Amino acid sequence: MTAFDAQRRIGEPAKDSGYGRTPYQRDRARVLHSAGFRRLAAKTQVHTAGSDDFLRTRLTHSLEVAQISREMGERLGCDPDVVDVAGLAHDLGHPPFGHNGEAALHMVAEPCGGFEGNAQTLRVLTRLEAKVPGAGLNLTRASLDASCKYPWARQPGRRKFGVYADDLPVFEWIREGGHGERRCLEAQVMDWADDVAYSVHDVEDGVHGGYLSLRPLMEDADERAALCADVAEVYSDEPVGELADVLDQLLTDPVVTEVAGYDGSYRAQVGLKRMTSVLTGRFVASAVGATQGRFGTDPVRRYAADLIVPRTVRNQCALLKGMALRYVMRTRAAEQWYERQRVILVELVEALTRTPEALDPVFAPLFQAAESDAEALRTVIDQVASLTDTAAVSWHGTLVAARA
Known part of the structure; x- marks a missing residue:
């Protein structure tokens, strides 16, 4: 990492705390100790926060994304604290009630440019958190760039965006260097870790909560086709036939079939956790292996490489997201x-x-x-x-x- 990467928008005096911490370790501490991070404990992931001791909140999800990001980033040669910061911070801008709340605020915020959780995260990090007046947490350029999942302003035809119009000055400072809309490697690692965490873990929560049973999918071809159609519409550009082949492979995987008869018993919970662990490890290892296969095994970071996720693995992840959408989110969305x-x-x-x-x-x-x-x-x-x-x-x- 260079002095450019370690710059803060507002200069700060050197600190002699005796810890010998790097700038990025300081960034991580600032996010962990922020008010916005603490509030995530009482914000909805998929299920309403506090409705069940087992189910995830935005806080537990963020901790899981940070852990996956850190391990994956370290194996590629990224600064581990930078990818950790990105994982911890990526959901700081999400409002009450999860994506349901995000949709409501986007509607009512239309006169001021709409609402988007990722753009709000940038605003929290660089403006709203109380650490350095005028700069929020005043994180380093590298950590802020790693937190930019969608490095562009709102545009017609694009649902996601990462910066509001009045935050463009700090965004342009972060993105200084002429990279256009390309994301740094650390941001790509965080984004894939986020996909892995919420696809696998939302299915785990859905099975445990009784919203999702895998057995009907295994036994009903029409239901499998409907799921693939949902995934092709929302999460993937792949044809339905390609998704169907991958779904068949996924549903015959022993760690998945073991969960088909989930009954909440200790043994069943062990099987559910085994599925979560195996799928997470597979998705991470596949991306690391493919990226190293393309760019070599020497350490890479920032704009020296792009994360490569194999097609089959990406499709498996998309299918898990589709299960959470079809059997959990839509079921919950119908509730009063x-x-x-x-x-x-x-x-x-x-x-x-x-x-x-x-x-x-x-x-x-x-x-x-x-x-x-x-x-x-x-x-x-x-x-x-x-x-x-x-x-x-x-x-x-x-x-x-x-x-x-």
């Missing part, structure tokens, strides 16, 4: 509580816009200093996005329901 979540966030934004004195002491001055309605709305969105699931319900009860 999911609609209620969206209403809570929309009404909360509307109420805070009318009564900005209710904003907390961090955001109230920013609202008052806003020079446009769009800037004021963005401040309210920042406030609501920062809340945990429980806090959003509580604020709504105080500001909306109690006054109805």
Whole structure:
């Protein structure tokens, strides 16, 4: 890593703490100790946070992504702390109620440029967290770049983006060097670790929670075809026939068939955990092996290589994501509580816009200093996005329901 990679946007005096830590170890500590990271413990991953002691929250998911990122990055030669930071930080911008909340905030934030969890993460890291005035956590350029999963602004026809218009100056500083929309290797490692973690772990949570049973897929060809059609529409560019072949391979894997009769017993939980471990290891090892096969085994980092994920492995991951979508997310989305979540966030934004004195002491001055309605709305969105699931319900009860 170079001095350029280790630069912080706002210079800081040298620290003699006696630890001899690298800049990237300091970055990792800053994310771990941030308020936004702590709040992830009470934010929804797929299932509502706190609804079951077994199920994952945004915090446990982020820890898992960081662990996978670190191991995969180390094997490729990336700085382990940089990929660790990216994994820990990648979901800091996600609002209450997971992707359901993200969709609600995107709708109500349209007048100020929409809402996207990844763009919000950049905003949290570089602006909203209280560490260095005007720079958020003031992380190094390398760590911030590694956290940029979608290094482009909002564009027509592209659902995902990584920066709001008013955050472009810091984004351009991070991306200095003329790389266009290409992601650094560390960001690619984090992105694949995220895919691996939430595909495998969401299926694990779905099976344990009783939302997903693998047996119907194994026994019903029509159901397998429907799943492949879903995956081709949402997660993959592969033809349905190719996905069907990969699904057949996946469903006949012994570690998967072992889970077909899951009943929650100790033995069944051991089998479920074995499936999770084997699939995670397979997905990681395949990407490391393919990347080293293309770029060699010497250490690589930043823009010296791209992560190569074999086609079959990528398809297996997409099929697992499709299982979580079809049998867990859509089932949950049909529940009355999911609609209620969206209403809570929309009404909360509307109420805070009318009564900005209710904003907390961090955001109230920013609202008052806003020079446009769009800037004021963005401040309210920042406030609501920062809340945990429980806090959003509580604020709504105080500001909306109690006054109805």
